Amino acid sequence: MKPIPVTIWNGAATHQPARVIPCSTVENVRDAIRRARADGLLLSVLGGGHDWAGRAIRPGGLVVDLRAMRDVQVEGDTAIVSGGATAADLIAAAAPTGQVAATGTVGAVGMTGMTLGGGYGPLCGAAGLSLDNLLGAEIVLADGRVVTTDAQHEPELFWALRGGGGNFGVVTSMRLRLHPFTTVLAGSVLFPFGQARDVLGRYAELARTAPDALTMHLGVVSIPDNPPVVFVNPTWCGDDDEGLHWVARIEALGAPIMSRVERVPYAEPLRRNDQLFAADGRRYFIRTRNLSALTRDAVSALVTAGEARTSPLSTISIHHFHGTATRVAISDTAFGYRGEHFMVELIASWPTGDGTEHRRWADEAAELLRPHALPGGYPNLLGPEHSDQIADAYGPNTGRLLAAKAAYDPDGVFTATPLPPKHA
Numbered sequence: 001m002k003p004i005p006v007t008i009w010n011g012a013a014t015h016q017p018a019r020v021i022p023c024s025t026v027e028n029v030r031d032a033i034r035r036a037r038a039d040g041l042l043l044s045v046l047g048g049g050h051d052w053a054g055r056a057i058r059p060g061g062l063v064v065d066l067r068a069m070r071d072v073q074v075e076g077d078t079a080i081v082s083g084g085a086t087a088a089d090l091i092a093a094a095a096p097t098g099q100v101a102a103t104g105t106v107g108a109v110g111m112t113g114m115t116l117g118g119g120y121g122p123l124c125g126a127a128g129l130s131l132d133n134l135l136g137a138e139i140v141l142a143d144g145r146v147v148t149t150d151a152q153h154e155p156e157l158f159w160a161l162r163g164g165g166g167n168f169g170v171v172t173s174m175r176l177r178l179h180p181f182t183t184v185l186a187g188s189v190l191f192p193f194g195q196a197r198d199v200l201g202r203y204a205e206l207a208r209t210a211p212d213a214l215t216m217h218l219g220v221v222s223i224p225d226n227p228p229v230v231f232v233n234p235t236w237c238g239d240d241d242e243g244l245h246w247v248a249r250i251e252a253l254g255a256p257i258m259s260r261v262e263r264v265p266y267a268e269p270l271r272r273n274d275q276l277f278a279a280d281g282r283r284y285f286i287r288t289r290n291l292s293a294l295t296r297d298a299v300s301a302l303v304t305a306g307e308a309r310t311s312p313l314s315t316i317s318i319h320h321f322h323g324t325a326t327r328v329a330i331s332d333t334a335f336g337y338r339g340e341h342f343m344v345e346l347i348a349s350w351p352t353g354d355g356t357e358h359r360r361w362a363d364e365a366a367e368l369l370r371p372h373a374l375p376g377g378y379p380n381l382l383g384p385e386h387s388d389q390i391a392d393a394y395g396p397n398t399g400r401l402l403a404a405k406a407a408y409d410p411d412g413v414f415t416a417t418p419l420p421p422k423h424a
């Protein structure tokens, strides 16, 4: 069979499927699953196309392509989000109703792919992970059954979907809780990279006292034609007076070269990040580590990793998991770790070639962070070869998650973010 070219976010993911089935209805999805099984083809699901490892496409397999299923409807304080809708689609539909949703930091990322694995974002402190806002889902299972699941219906499936990734079926729609505001205080405070050690050290103190209304995303990035900077991007969803007091504290972390934090529509910073991480053919390789604290040694490792970057396109990105996200009991969802932590992304990026040295940078940076890191990591970002982290990614939820997988997808038709092996 002739391969079908499909382009996804990561230009380094060049493997191609044998068949792509564009789906716009639940019936289309059922047919596609039936066809893959009848023809003995490996199956994968393509939503927003942002999985860096390219798992939405399996080489020589059949792709259930949801890119046309992007409708979002709002009913009261709930959004009904179709399986291929992006964060930007959701925010655009919610805004006219005076509401917002807990998304990630980038508008073009698929809302379902992200939510099924977690969903760290600007409202993590105020509203939890995206998956903490999942109220129910419609899913097509491997045997073709269409199931509506929530806390009352098929509760074990609903539990597994909140963290277990796309390993259970094709989610054709999700019901997501909305929150009653549309604007936030948000923006960037930039420091020269030379101040990184002090800024990150003081940031660790500040983060400890950050209220739920404040979630800070930070890291190391190069602005084109300029030396690298440490960025701290706050999102504040309370009163301006109190928020501006926190912005002043962020500015006092060092001597900023730029500070621009203002009241903006929630969609605005997502749009800016879309530009930073545009799907323009650039190549990527990502490692991730969870740090329970930004200790002096952990900060040192991060600074060394920042200094050692081999490409100006490579970035370090750190998400603060705190507040509401930490108050969900570990057994309430399949997500594997609920203690406060910093989720670090080591994002190697380069324009052309196989990027061996840049991949090596991310691997070496991950090694530097390992002694300071929690076991496991964020499943949405773990590559298939990171088996030591995969084994621990679901912590005490591992056995229950694997039991749900055996119950709902006994033939292993669906593979998405990696699940731990049975003996872990």
Ligand SMILES: Cc1cc2nc3c(=O)[nH]c(=O)nc-3n(C[C@H](O)[C@H](O)[C@H](O)COP(=O)(O)OP(=O)(O)OC[C@H]3O[C@@H](n4cnc5c(N)ncnc54)[C@H](O)[C@@H]3O)c2cc1C
Binding pocket: 009, 044, 045, 046, 047, 048, 049, 050, 051, 052, 054, 055, 056, 066, 083, 084, 103, 104, 105, 106, 108, 109, 110, 111, 112, 113, 114, 115, 116, 117, 118, 119, 120, 121, 165, 166, 167, 169, 170, 171, 172, 277, 380, 381, 415, 416, 417
């Ligand atoms: C630029 C960028 C920014 C990111 N920012 C964040 C962030 O701020 N916070 C965060 O937590 N994560 C973030 N991520 C990680 C992101 O959450 C994951 O890569 C996620 O899997 C992307 O989902 P997708 O639908 O876009 O990707 P796809 O590649 O289309 O799908 C990813 C996986 O999800 C499965 N899947 C997708 N849709 C469905 C569905 N409807 N039913 C069943 N399975 C499905 C697929 O099988 C596939 O394995 C980011 C990634 C990138 C590349």
